Amino acid sequence: MSTTYTLRAKHRRSALRTLAFLSPWLIGFCVFFAYPLISTVYFSFTHYDGFGAATFDGLTNWSYVFGEYPLFWPALRNTLWLVIVMVACRVVFGLGVGMLITKIKTGVGVFRTLFYLPYLAPPVAATLGFVFLLNPGTGPVNSLLGDLGIPAPDWFTDPSWSKPALTLLAVWGVGDLMVIFMAALLDVPTEQYEAAELDGASPWQRFRYVTLPNISPIVMFAVVTGVIQAMQSYTQPLVAAKVASGNMGNSGQQFEPGYPDKSTLTLPQLVYNLGFQRFDYGSACVVALVLFALSMAFTALLMKRRGGLVQAGE
Amino acid sequence: MTYAFDHAAAPTATPAGRTARRKALLRWIAVHSLGVAAALFFVLPFVFLLLTSLMDGRQTLTRDLIPHHWAWSNYRAVFETPGFLTWWKNTLLYAGLGTVLSVVSSVPVAYALAKFRFRGRNLSLMLVISMMMLPPQVIIIPMYLFWAKQLDLSGTLWPLIIPLAFGDAFTIFLLRQFLLTIPNEYLDAARVDGCGELRTLIKVVLPMARPGIAAVALFQFFYAWNDYFGPQIYASDTPASWTLSYGLESFKGAHHTDWNLTMAATVLVMAPVILVFFFAQKAFVEGVTLTGVKG
Numbered sequence: 001m002s003t004t005y006t007l008r009a010k011h012r013r014s015a016l017r018t019l020a021f022l023s024p025w026l027i028g029f030c031v032f033f034a035y036p037l038i039s040t041v042y043f044s045f046t047h048y049d050g051f052g053a054a055t056f057d058g059l060t061n062w063s064y065v066f067g068e069y070p071l072f073w074p075a076l077r078n079t080l081w082l083v084i085v086m087v088a089c090r091v092v093f094g095l096g097v098g099m100l101i102t103k104i105k106t107g108v109g110v111f112r113t114l115f116y117l118p119y120l121a122p123p124v125a126a127t128l129g130f131v132f133l134l135n136p137g138t139g140p141v142n143s144l145l146g147d148l149g150i151p152a153p154d155w156f157t158d159p160s161w162s163k164p165a166l167t168l169l170a171v172w173g174v175g176d177l178m179v180i181f182m183a184a185l186l187d188v189p190t191e192q193y194e195a196a197e198l199d200g201a202s203p204w205q206r207f208r209y210v211t212l213p214n215i216s217p218i219v220m221f222a223v224v225t226g227v228i229q230a231m232q233s234y235t236q237p238l239v240a241a242k243v244a245s246g247n248m249g250n251s252g253q254q255f256e257p258g259y260p261d262k263s264t265l266t267l268p269q270l271v272y273n274l275g276f277q278r279f280d281y282g283s284a285c286v287v288a289l290v291l292f293a294l295s296m297a298f299t300a301l302l303m304k305r306r307g308g309l310v311q312a313g314e
Numbered sequence: 315m316t317y318a319f320d321h322a323a324a325p326t327a328t329p330a331g332r333t334a335r336r337k338a339l340l341r342w343i344a345v346h347s348l349g350v351a352a353a354l355f356f357v358l359p360f361v362f363l364l365l366t367s368l369m370d371g372r373q374t375l376t377r378d379l380i381p382h383h384w385a386w387s388n389y390r391a392v393f394e395t396p397g398f399l400t401w402w403k404n405t406l407l408y409a410g411l412g413t414v415l416s417v418v419s420s421v422p423v424a425y426a427l428a429k430f431r432f433r434g435r436n437l438s439l440m441l442v443i444s445m446m447m448l449p450p451q452v453i454i455i456p457m458y459l460f461w462a463k464q465l466d467l468s469g470t471l472w473p474l475i476i477p478l479a480f481g482d483a484f485t486i487f488l489l490r491q492f493l494l495t496i497p498n499e500y501l502d503a504a505r506v507d508g509c510g511e512l513r514t515l516i517k518v519v520l521p522m523a524r525p526g527i528a529a530v531a532l533f534q535f536f537y538a539w540n541d542y543f544g545p546q547i548y549a550s551d552t553p554a555s556w557t558l559s560y561g562l563e564s565f566k567g568a569h570h571t572d573w574n575l576t577m578a579a580t581v582l583v584m585a586p587v588i589l590v591f592f593f594a595q596k597a598f599v600e601g602v603t604l605t606g607v608k609g
Contacts, residue, residue, distance in 0.1 A: 014430075014432070015432065017430075017511055018426055018430050018432045020422075021422040021423065021425060021426035021430070021511070022422075022423055022426050022427075022438065024419035024420070024422065024423060024479070024480050024481045025419075025420070025423040025442070025480065025481035027480050028419075028477065028480030028481045029441060029445065031477075031480065032453075032457070032477045033441075033445050033448070033453070035456070036453035036455075036456035036457050036460070037452070037453055039455075040452060040453055040455060040456055043455060043456065050459075050463075097352060100345065100348055100349060100352060101349075104345055104346060105342065106342075106346060111349050111352075111353060113592075113595065114353045114356050115352060115353065115356050116591075116598075116599075117356060117357070117360070117588060117591070118356050118359070118360075120584075120587045120588060120591055120598075121584050121587070122536075122539060122540040122558075122559055122562075122583055122584060122587060123540055123542065123559070124540070124542050124559045124562050124563055124583075125559075125562060125583045125584050126584075128562065128566060128576060128577075128580050129359055129362075129363045129577070129580055130359070132363075132366065132573055132576075132577065133359055133362055133363075137375075138374065138375050138376065140362050140377075140379055143377040143379075172355070172356065172359065175602075176605075179599055179602040179603060180602060180603065180605070183603045225605075231449065232449040232450075232451070234542075234543055235542040235543065238542075239542070239563055242563065243563075243566055267451075268449060268451040268543075271451040271452075271454060271455070272451070272454075272543075272546075272547075275454070275455050276458075276547065281455050281459070284455050285455050288451055288453070288454070288455065289452070291449050291451060291452055292448070292449070292452040295447055295448065295449055295452070296444070296447075298447070299443065299444055299447040302443070302447070303440055303443060
């Protein structure tokens with residue numbers, strides 16, 4: 001009788017202790033995650049311009065965003081373009097650089113540092129720099145291409161080149177993937193390479209049948225986190241569009257979103273555009289929920305237990 | 315560190331040995347030329363920015379890459395731009411205070427998620443990961459209305475700093491990954507000696523977790539340093555509350571044609587990040603590795 005009692009008391013004490021340790025996050029979760037998420041759903045069915053009270057409006061915002069809002073489909077298309085092309089380029093290039101760094105024997109520390117540095121560059125600063133470097137008229141990149149006789153694109157001022165230019169900027173900052181791939185590549189058992197070599201495998205076959213299977217969970221991790229990142233593209237396309245259009249003011253000036261020709265518009269930008277420039281909070285919440293649905297779909301993929309991407313237990 | 319691709323040829327004097335040695339040398343040259351090419355791709359943009367920041371205003375509109383005369387005064391001009399020093403102060407407040415708050419509040423949460431067994435632990439971890447993956451734009455409308463209309467704090471950076479006192483999902487996740495690598499035997503030993511959980515955490519775990527804490531602190535600091543969206547939402551109408559990342563973009567607006575001054579300001583915003591990196595390389599690499607590799 002008394003042992004059950006003490007056991008139960010012990011359980012209760014350990015439950016309280018767990019609760020105490022988790023409490024900062026539990027409060028944060030409720031106030032800064034659950035509550036605003038539910039509110040976003042609620043606001044998406046109301047008309048609200050920031051004054052007075054929100055009034056219930058049924059599906060008006062939803063049909064407006066999907067049916068009439070001229071920027072929604074271009075923004076969705078751009079976002080998906082970035083998700084596919086940017087992630088593919090970053091993963092392939094990151095893996096290439098990661099493999100290169102494992103083969104470098106002299107000055108590996110210097111090389112690794114140089115490859116990693118761009119990842120640290122603040123996005124606004126990096127974007128400003130790239131818009132200047134890729135400036136068709138006076139930028140050094142097009143000057144060099146011109147000297148080499150290569151026809152140079154107009155980058156951030158040409159709708160068909162603005163997204164590739166953003167991709168180039170993202171590939172430049174591939175240092176994080178390089179580090180992750182490097183760690184994974186160094187973990188591949190050397191014996192497997194030796195065995196493959198004894199069997200007469202070519203370098204490509206060694207990559208295909210030894211390297212890839214060993215690092216595939218990390219490739220998958222890089223793809224899924226990359227997709228989530230690309231879906232959130234906000235600062236770089238916005239700053240690039242503002243600077244390239246020559247309309248940089250933070251206050252007052254009217255700015256054509258997605259310059260040039262809506263080509264750099266992304267879903268997160270629409271939330272800002274609808275909510276904080278047009279004060280149509282309800283429609284902004286609809287776009288926010290589209291973004292939410294997309295990111296949760298990919299997060300679910302990331303957490304699939306047997307995928308082994310993020311193990312929940314020990 | 316060992317390298318999986320290290321198959322250096324045996325240095326023997328036989329003809330076969332000589333061919334193998336020549337092959338190894340050729341491979342060394344190929345790999346390192348490729349390395350230099352990649353290094354140029356990563357470094358040249360920095361070099362161009364630096365050079366442009368030292369040109370006079372007119373030269374930025376020409377195709378010459380080397381400054382005609384080195385205009386170091388550009389940097390003084392940037393510092394004398396009204397607001398620039400205020401942006402530094404604001405950025406340090408947001409990044410510094412935010413980092414301290416998020417680390418202090420996230421450590422116990424990460425510890426519980428890594429080392430306690432309790433019902434709902436996996437669910438909690440999944441929710442942390444969901445929070446981490448949530449684009450900030452998804453919840454920004456209610457959050458803005460909450461801070462601006464109910465607490466009247468728009469125009470300041472407090473809406474960005476205060477939530478960090480309640481744990482940050484990314485910090486919690488990374489710290490948990492790190493704490494998993496600390497063997498349970500140390501904790502059990504402390505408990506046998508009669509330490510409570512809090513004392514075990516402070517006396518035993520924290521000293522061992524120092525590299526992990528350094529990594530998450532750096533990540534949090536640079537997240538705030540680089541943040542553009544947050545200051546744009548809450549502080550855009552109040553230039554006295556702008557941060558460097560946000561102010562930098564408007565700087566280009568104020569100095570319409572002055573690419574040299576803009577690039578000097580850009581260099582100044584990048585410089586602290588890169589400087590800190592050189593002192594804390596290990597912590598950075600540790601942090602990046604934690605996101606991907608250790609389960």
